[in-house]
Amino acid sequence: MVVSSKILPRVLIVSRRTLRKNKFVDFVGEYHLDLIVSHGAVPVIMPRVTGVHSMLQSFEPIHGVLLCEGEDIDPSLYAHDAELSPEDMEEINRLHLGDTTIDREKDSIELTLARLCLERNIPFLGICRGSQILNVAAGGTxxxxxxxxxxxxxxxxxxxxxxxxxxxxxxxxxxxxxxxxxxxxxxxxxxxxxxxxxxxxxxxxxxxxxxxxxxxxxxxxxxxxxxxxxxx
Structure with missing residues (x-):
C-alpha cells in the first residue's frame, strides 16, 4: 500500500439524522462520500448537532461544500406567499410523510455554510435539497x-x-x-x-x-x- 503525503482538498458535507433503536443517529449517504473521494478530495462530515455553529472555524480550511438531500426547508426561512389551506397541508404531510418533517438545526447549519460559500467564493455543489438551500441562502424562494x-x-x-x-x-x-x-x-x-x-x-x-x-x-x-x- 502506498501512502501519499500530498494534502488533499477538504469538502464539508452535513450529516442527516435518523432514529435507530430509540436513539438519534447521524449519517451521510455513501454515494455522496464516494463522489467526493472520486474527485480527489477528502470528505469531512459536519455533524447535525446543536452547537456546531460555534465550531465552524475548527473545520477550516474549507475547500468545498457539498449540500445534498434531506427534509423540507422551514418555509419561515424564505418569503412565501402560498395560500395553502390546513386541508392542503394535511394532504401534503400525508403524501410526503418522510420529507415534510422540518429539521431546523440542519437548515441553520447548511444555510450558514451556503452563505459562507457565497461570501468567500468557496466552491459548492447543491444536489436536490442542497440546491434549494443555496437558492434560499442567496435570497430566492x-x-x-x-x-x-x-x-x-x-x-x-x-x-x-x-x-x-x-x-x-x-x-x-x-x-x-x-x-x-x-x-x-x-x-x-x-x-x-x-x-x-x-x-x-x-x-x-x-x-x-x-x-x-x-x-x-x-x-x-x-x-x-x-x-x-x-x-x-
Whole structure:
C-alpha cells in the first residue's frame, strides 16, 4: 500500500439524522462520500448537532461544500406567499410523510455554510435539497408543494419507483450543462422532490427546465469559465 503525503482538498458535507433503536443517529449517504473521494478530495462530515455553529472555524480550511438531500426547508426561512389551506397541508404531510418533517438545526447549519460559500467564493455543489438551500441562502424562494401551487402535469416524484424514475428536462443553451452534455437540448434526469425553486435568486441563472417550466438546475455565471469548461 502506498501512502501519499500530498494534502488533499477538504469538502464539508452535513450529516442527516435518523432514529435507530430509540436513539438519534447521524449519517451521510455513501454515494455522496464516494463522489467526493472520486474527485480527489477528502470528505469531512459536519455533524447535525446543536452547537456546531460555534465550531465552524475548527473545520477550516474549507475547500468545498457539498449540500445534498434531506427534509423540507422551514418555509419561515424564505418569503412565501402560498395560500395553502390546513386541508392542503394535511394532504401534503400525508403524501410526503418522510420529507415534510422540518429539521431546523440542519437548515441553520447548511444555510450558514451556503452563505459562507457565497461570501468567500468557496466552491459548492447543491444536489436536490442542497440546491434549494443555496437558492434560499442567496435570497430566492421555493414552492412549498409543486402540485398544489402550480398544478403540474409533470411527475416530480414516484415513491413506488424511487431509484428508476426519470423525466426529461430542457437544457438551456450556452450554459455549463449544455456544454457538459455535448450541446444536447434535452436530457433525462432522476427526480425525487415535491418542492422546487419558485423565485430564483438574482445571482443564479437557470440551466435546465422541467416540461412544466420548473427550474431544475442553475449556476452562478460569475463563478464559471466557459473557455475552460469549469467553475472557478
Amino acid at each position: 421555493l414552492y412549498q408543494d409543486i402540485d398544489k401551487e402550480i398544478g403540474t402535469t409533470t411527475k416530480h416524484i414516484d415513491y413506488e419507483n424511487y431509484d428508476e424514475y426519470r423525466h426529461a428536462v430542457r437544457v438551456v443553451e450556452e450554459t455549463p450543462l449544455h456544454q457538459w452534455f455535448d450541446e444536447m437540448d434535452e436530457i433525462m434526469v432522476n427526480s425525487y422532490h415535491h418542492q422546487g425553486v419558485k423565485r430564483l435568486a438574482q445571482r443564479f441563472v437557470p440551466m435546465a427546465y422541467a416540461p412544466d417550466g420548473l427550474i431544475e438546475g442553475f449556476y452562478d455565471p460569475n463563478r464559471y469559465d466557459p473557455e475552460e469548461g469549469q467553475f472557478l
